[in-house]
Amino acid sequence: MVQARKWVYAHEYDGQPQTSNLQLVTENIPDTLQDGEVLCEAVFLSVDPYMRLFKVAVGDVMQGEQVARVTASKSDSFPVGMMVLARLGWRSHTIVSNTSILEQLPPLGELPASLALGAVGMPGMTAYFGVEEILKPVQGETVLVNAAAGAVGSLVGQMAKIKGCKVIGYAGTKEKCDWLKDELGFDAVFNYKETKLQDSIKEAAPEGVDCYFDNVGGEFSSTVMFNIKQFGRIAVCGQIDEYRYDGKPQTGPLVYGQMLIKQLTMKGFMCRHYFQHWPEAKLQVINWIKQGKLKYRETITEGFENMAEAFVGLFHGANTGKAIVKV
Ligand SMILES: NC(=O)c1ccc[n+]([C@@H]2O[C@H](COP(=O)([O-])OP(=O)(O)OC[C@H]3O[C@@H](n4cnc5c(N)ncnc54)[C@H](OP(=O)(O)O)[C@@H]3O)[C@@H](O)[C@H]2O)c1
Known part of the structure; x- marks a missing residue:
């Protein structure tokens, strides 16, 4: 036995x-x-x-x-x-x-x-396909990501940097924010526990953001929705702030008016949807790591x-x- x-x-x-x-x-x-x-x-x-x-x-x-x-x-x-x-x-x-x-x-x-469980696994594939297939950011666009120092978020920001975007990240401690800014090259980073979200977005992206990679949901997302540019894109990846409610509907600002007047596109996605393309994407991530373009x-x-x-x-x-x- x-x-x-x-x-x-x-x-x-x-x-x-x-x-x-x-x-x-x-x-x-x-x-x-x-x-x-x-x-x-x-x-x-x-x-x-x-x-x-x-x-x-x-x-x-x-x-x-x-x-x-x-x-x-x-x-x-x-x-x-x-x-x-x-x-x-x-x-x-x-x-x-x-x-x-x-x-x-x-x-x-x-x-x-x-x-194989992280950057070259499920979270890495989530970041990769969320950026490549959902947001499709182009050079010069601004990408905002939350839970930015986590498994998915830290890769999302770096992948957007590889594409020539300006990246704004949100994380919950100074140490995490320093890592994102000093080592991963994020353009602007804020501790969401200590900053007024609305003010920080206005400071980092006065014109608004083009792309929002959402790992958190809840009130955070409601605020971001009012700071997205015309034709902006939103990748709904995770809603960690809401899991504790077990699907019970939460109240909050209604954001559909923002979607209408700014003609936004919002798409939820599951990384497994792209499973048949994971092998090539994993090779790309491994190459980026070996080239020093992607840190983990x-x-x-x-x-x-x-x-x-x-x-x-x-x-x-x-x-x-x-x-x-x-x-
Ligand atoms: N769609 C998909 O296929 C897919 C696949 C993988 C993951 N996801 C989702 O993506 C998100 C990130 O996953 P992950 O694996 O990369 O986890 P992770 O970011 O490595 O870990 C979770 C992090 O979220 C932050 N956090 C926790 N509660 C929070 C809250 N209420 N508000 C704001 N931030 C909070 C914490 O960092 P701070 O110190 O910054 O607060 C924590 O370290 C999750 O929502 C997850 O469910 C989706």
Whole structure:
């Protein structure tokens, strides 16, 4: 028997996630495999805001992606020692019978394998397709992004810079703002907890912004909508400020008049929609990283037993760049 651990969604959320909503459970899984099966041992696991939005049922294992090492195998395609990427949930060990769910890691070369969960994984693809396919900013345009020091936002701003845009970012601490401005080359950065949003947009973009990459929603978005230029574009990527309400409608300024008079385009998108194009996009991101055009950060929490804490931290700004758990 192999002693395995898993995290279970134990108690319904009431607002923001708390560590008490989740429970660490130990279980024994067999160490003998059937033909075609492999045993995967988690190396890096991802915690993401969507795990609050798309809840599993109470009692179920938390869902999510991990980079795992094959530690026992009865499959020729997945030999012992191979590293794989898979949605195996918050599990330390998993016996996989259907190996079609296992993906090879992207060709990272010397780059860390954890990037397959971040810049060269789902968040990186979200930034890439949100910029390339939804906003389509052109040289000289102004792009505003919030949660700008996070996994998606930090890449969005840099991708817009690569396209020759002016980038305005919002993040929740001075350290994050300094990183965006000094190291990532954002043109203007504000701590949204200490600045009046309306005033800061007027200061950085007196004429308004052309593109808005929205990771936050809520009141933040309502204010931005009044500061977008004629024919502006809005990519609705995430609404982290609203997940705690579990879909209950929130009141706020009505923005449809702004959409009408300025002839704005707003589009929600899910990164998986572009899944068949991910391989080329991952190669592009890897090249940008190797060329020094795209920088990344990871906030690594050590220990599988600390996954709940890492997850809860996302909603309090504990991470800079991608939040990763290292087993
Ligand atoms: N559409 C898609 O396919 C897709 C895919 C991936 C992610 N997303 C969405 O994109 C957004 C960013 O995801 P991510 O993985 O990159 O997470 P992340 O930005 O790495 O982590 C969340 C960050 O959001 C900020 N934040 C938390 N609560 C906030 C609030 N109420 N108001 C303003 N900022 C808040 C915090 O930073 P501060 O210190 O700056 O507050 C925190 O560090 C999320 O909304 C997520 O659901 C969408």
